[in-house]
Amino acid sequence: MNEMTIDKTNTDSYPMAGQCPFGGDRIGGALGSRPALENWYPHRLRVELLHQNGLAADPLGPDFDYAKAFETIDLDALKSDIKQFLTSSVAWWPSDYGNYGPQMIRMAWHSAGTYRIADGRGGAGTGMQRFAPISSWWDNGNTDKSRRLLQPIKHKYGNALSWADLMVLTGNCALEIMGLPTYGFAGGRLDAWEADNATYWGPEVVEMGSVSSFDDMVNRDKRWRGKNGDADYDLENPLAASHQALIYVNPEGPYANGDPQGSANDIRVTFTRMAMNDEETVALIAGGHAFGKSHGMTPAKEIGPPPEMAPMEAMGLGWHNPNGTGAGKDTMTNGIEGSWTPDPTQWDNAYLENLFKFDWEQTKSPAGALQWTPKDPSAPRTPDAHVAGQSHPLMMMTSDIALKVDPEYRKVCEKFLNDFDAFTQAFSKAWYKLTHRDMGPKHRYLGPEVTIEDGLLWQDPIPDAAYAPVGEAEVATLKQAILATGLSVSDLAFTAFSAASTYRDSDKRGGANGGRLALAPQKDWAVNRRAAPVVDALRGVMAEFNHGRTDGKQVSLADLIVLAGCTAVEKAARDAGVETQVPFTPGRVDTTQELTDIEMFQWLKPVVDGFRNYVDDGFGAMTRSLSPEELFLDKANLLTLTAPEWVVLTGGLRALAANHDGSNRGIFTDRVGVLTTDFFRTLTDTNLVWEKIDADGTSFALKDRETGQAKFEATRNDLIFGSNAQLRNIADAYAGSDGQSRFVADFVRVWDKVMMLDRYDVKGHRRQGPMAA
Known part of the structure; x- marks a missing residue:
C-alpha cells in the first residue's frame, strides 16, 4: 500500500507511516482498542446503530414478560429489604451517618437526571447508568459502589426486578426513611443489555484518562455559544448537561468560575432542557440537598480511573482512592466537602433556612474545589459523617448560592421558606416526575403504588374510552366510507404516518393514540400541513358513522386516521398486483387540547424527517455539524427500526408519494400511489447517474447516462439508500425481479409496527425490535 496521510500525534490509534493498517502487525477494529471503520471513515453513516441493544444481546429472550415477572414481587417485602439495608453499613464502603439513603438518592437522581426533552434520550428507563459512557462520567463518581451495594437485593429478586426499577425504588425508599412522603412509585423499566452508542452526549473531546482534575475536564469542553448572561447564550442542541460528563451543571459555577448568577443561568438552561420549570428546579435542588453530604477529601488527580478504564482485577469498580481507607471519611466524588444541613438524614427545611439566614463566603475544600462557608462563626455545624464527636461548618456550592442570587429562583425559595x-x-x-418522566404512558406503570392522580400533564394523558371499539364489520364499513371521500392513497398514507411517526422510543412519547395530529402544536407544523384537509374529511366520516348509533360502538379520530392509512396501503398493494390485508387494531382514544402540553409537544417537531423528505428551514443553525441523513438515521432509531425496516419503509413511502410538500423528489416512478419497487430499481440502475443541483449538495438530478436527459430529482435523504454500502445492499434485495411480493409483505409488517409503537395498552412489557420498549 502507498504511504498514507495520518495524524502522527496519536500513535496508539494509527499505524506508523508507510505501514498497511490491515497488515499482520496489528489487529483491526474488530478486536482492537478502537473501531477501524470510525478511524478510517469518520463520515460513514453508522447504520449499525439501528441494531444495538438487540435481542441477541438479551439473555432473557423475546418471550420474557417483565410485567408478569414484576407482579410476583411482594413490593412491601422488597421495600422492607431495601430500607433495612439503607440503615446498615458495610466495612468496604461504610455509610455516611450510618445511612445509605443520601448516597442512594444521588444514584437514583443521576440515573434519571440524564433525561432531556429535545430527543427524549437519557433517563432512568433502561438502567443505562450501568454502562459507558454514563457509568464513567466524573459526575457519577462512586455510583458504581451504590449499585454494587444493592447487588444482594438484586440477586434475591432476580429478573423479576430490573436494575432500572431497583435504582429508582431505592431512591424512593431512602426518601421515605428520612421523612419525605413520596408521591408514588411505578415499576416497568426494562433493562438494556449493552452500552448506548446512539445518543449524542456532546463534543466529548476530553479523554477521561487524560483528565487531571474535574475542573480540567470542564474547562476543556466547549458546548456553549454566546457569553453567559447574554441573550444569545445557549447550549448546543439536543444537549442538556452544561459540560461533558456532568448530569446538570458544574457545582463550582460555569467553568468553575464561582459566579452564582452565571451558575443560575446554566441551571435554568439545563433544567429547562430536562423538562423542569423554575419551581420544579428549585424544589429538586433544595430537596435533594436536604440530605447527605458532598465528598472532597482527596484531589481528583490522585483518584484512579473510572470503571471503564479500571484494571481487570477491579472487577468493574473504578475511582480507586489511595488515601487512607479510600472510603468513609476519605471519600472523593466531586471534590467539594461538607453537608448542607445540621441533620443530613432528616427531611426538613434547614437547607433553605441556612441559605437565606447567613451570608456565605468562598473557600476551598481539602481537594481544592471552590465552595462556600457561612461568615457567621455561630452558624450551626454539621456532625462528621464517620467520627463521633466531631463537627464541621455548613457548606454550600456555587450552584446553591445561585438560587439566592437569581431573582426568579429567589421568589420560589421564599415561597418554600x-x-x-x-x-x-x-x-x-x-421527584416523581424526574424519575418517571421517560416511562411513557401509564399503561406501562406497574405495581401497587401506582395510585397517583390521573391527568398529570407531563404524562401526555389520554382519557378512557366511554364507548366500545369498532369490530370487523364496522371496520369494513369504514374502509368503504374512507375510499368514498375521494382522498388519494398518497394523502391518506401521509396523514396516518404523520400521526404515528411522532413516536420516539427514547421516552415513549408521541404516536397516533390521542389524535394529537388534529391539535396544537402538531396541526400547525409545516411538516404536517398536508394532513389538515385529510383530517377535516375524516372528521366528517367519523361524525356520520358515530351519529345515532345504538350498539355503543364509536370510532375515534385517532383510530380513523390510522385505519385510513391502512386502507390506502391495501389499495396501493392491490394496484401493484398484490392482495394483502393490513392489520388494524382499534382502541385509540382522542384526547383534548387541555390535556396537551403545547410547549412540551413542540419538542417532538422533527428537524429532519427523511421519511417524508422534510428538512426544517432552520436545520443548519439547529444542528451545526450534522447532515440530514444522520438525523434521518436518528429518526429511524427512535422508531426502533432495523436497517431493513428503514429501507423498506422509506421505499414504500416514496412509492406512495408521501413527501411532506407533495413534491416529486425521490418519487422515482410514473405509477404514483402504487406500492411498487420502482424506488429501489431506479436507485440501483447503473444506466443512471446523479449530479448536484446546488453547491451544497442537498439536491440532485438523476440523468440518463447516455443522453444526459434528466429523469428525477432527489435529496440526500433519498440518495443515502444508494450511496451507503449497507443500505444499498438491502435496496438490492428488493430491486430484483423477485422483490415485489416480498417488498409488499415486508412493508405491511413495518407499517403495522409503526402504527402500533405507542399501543402499550395492548402490547405489554416485552421487548419490541432492536430497542427496549
Missing part, C-alpha cells in the same frame, strides 16, 4: 408543606409537596411531585 414560608410554606414547608408546599415545599414538601413540590419536591415529592418533582
